[in-house]
Amino acid sequence: MSNFWVHDFGQFKMVLDKTDLDFSRQVMMLGKYATESHESQIFESQLNKDQTVLDLGANIGYYSLLARSKVGPNGKIFSFEPSKENISLFKKSIVENSFTNIIVVDAAVSDHDGHSELFLSPFYKSEHSLFEYNYSSGEHKGSKQKIKIISIDSFLEKTGNLKVDIIKMDVEGSEKKSLDGMKKTIEFNKKLTLITEFWPQGVVNAGIEPKEFLEILTSSGFNLYHIDEFLQKTYHVTVNEMLKITKERIKKPVERTKENQAGRWYTNLLCIK
Template structure:
């Protein structure tokens, strides 16, 4: 925190682009112990901390309050795109020992921190799955970003490197044993269409299911999906769509006839949808 405060006066003045300062930043952050108290949990963070958890202690405040309202003790929750575990830990606390959280995260570096964070907080009701949720099983490419929250399972066309990862269809993953699911959180950078296509049976079986999904028209288009088609796909699964408007802290019914960009906050290209039966 002291280091962060020291850098603040020079940020925004062009100095951050100077090689020496950037090198110093990389050197110091690689040696700092990035641990923070986040929503009542001890969290080990990536030095780049794209969620700003080290300084803010919370991510997506309105959405965080929504999940705290919607999830009950004993629920089965899926965290698709768990990253380093911000929501996973909140879910694990909310569902309690009688509930269960399945956390899916394909990136090895994120997964290592996710595993460490679950262990550090003593949760035994979390099943960790080092795979991407998609519409097929087997090897797929993960296109990597310097921002640990922006890896993609499709080629974004910006020349980034990629590695091979394992993918799973949820209909196959839950084929054995119980397929009861109460709540799904999904944040997978425009690959939500593929994930939904791989969980058709799961969605049909769970009549009281609630879903909170990131919605980015920009990323959906880059992935080859029309944003309107993604909304219709959710509606075709008998889900009523509500816009979780962070700007005014309200949940409003979605009207797909409206311009999609109208929903987006001015400082980002995505929002979140709450989908309820």
Template sequence: MNLIFKKLHALVIFAASSSLVRKAARLIFKLAPRTDIAVRSPEGILYADSPDRLLAALLWKKTMPSSLEYSVYARFIRPGMTVLDIGANIGFFTLLFSRLAGETGRVIAFEPDPDNFRLLRKTLDANNRKNVECEQKAVSEGDGAEKLFLSEEHRGDHRIFDSGDDRKSININTISVDGKLGPQGRADFIKMDIQGAEFRALAGMERTIRNSPGLTMLCEFSPALLKKAGAGPGAFLEKLLSYGFTMKYLDEETCSVKEASPEELTALCAGEKYLNLLLERT
């Protein structure tokens, strides 16, 4: 996420910590008409059907093309590459990945929420993106069934664990990256933003990582969410290091990529803070 997105997200999470605010937001969302609205962005048409997704699409249109995160994708993704969008939501980055990978490339977008997935498919169809394959599943350590705990006020904050804040849940299916790509499967770039489930997803892509010496990843790191999901932030970072990744992060404040140790990264994410890790194989 870029700086404006991160500040908006932090504001929403802070507000959502109040049960009164959550109830008010849910009431507003229920009363708001659910109509698909097309937002024209530099990458094409995005569809949104709720106040929070519409606001996110408008912010993406205005701010993302000039962001550090956007420039990182443009730097690393090339025509012909295989790109995984893990936590695709309504397709904010899927459109960008599709363009960068080109006709000879392959993009696989994973999004478990039925409403977000429908909008993702509609967005891709509207832009005639033929190099994208969509999976309506959550990426985890293996194939199976899970509950997805929904955030009615912020549809980018669904989780596959119960965080104890009175969320409704739906049944979804899970898939592993290794299972999807097969024994010889390789990937060139992986973007992963799945609200604390990153450690479980990592466990299901070990073979793919071994098969992909040139792999680059951009992964959200939220110690608070990892802990809520039952994973240790330190163990998560050490696992990434064991695969031979260098550890850097995106500093949106200074618009630069910086190296940091696991201890420094954890300290930067005190409380509910989070950041994007840039992981390259050495």
């Protein structure tokens, strides 16, 4: 019996895998992607027809497919994902929807072009990282695979796609290097919207402090808005306000889970120029 099945989200369909203990399992149990329901709404609200969207850390393609459903056949979606297993499942969904304007790039995003190692999580397929740390277990050991890395500035220059409207970034601690590799893109696109994961332990694993990461965003010209899944609302924050929220949330009993104790707590930010 096949492990694959097709779930209809209404605007698009996804081919999911029963052996995927993360996204696929949640959709199978709940019929929806509940973990980031508010973020999905915010992401969708930023999309318009014919836009160009970059999905950095596309995993199995949920946000790319959602973007395609809004930008239409004349928009462009560039989806960057280094895991061959995730790409294989993602491409099945592209075929299922007969989408022709999602371009899957088999690479992780960083600050230069080259090669690196992808450390594979033994738990969740969305947790693979360029850094040797697993935030479900706190362990530093696991299998790995050789992958290609690219910078966004280099990729867009080579492909002639300099204009970008929206960037979705979920790269498991590599956010700082990704931002370093898209400085020209951020400067060139005066009305750019960025939605990024903010995982404090992840940026520490990558060698910087959470405050520095947030200040990089503001110094790049972005206003920060907290996409608060807990409160199901989005609101403007300063760097210090976001750091205060981070400390408070990690201490909250409702969020004091085993994953938080291992440094797993994360949230997302809407960044608007």
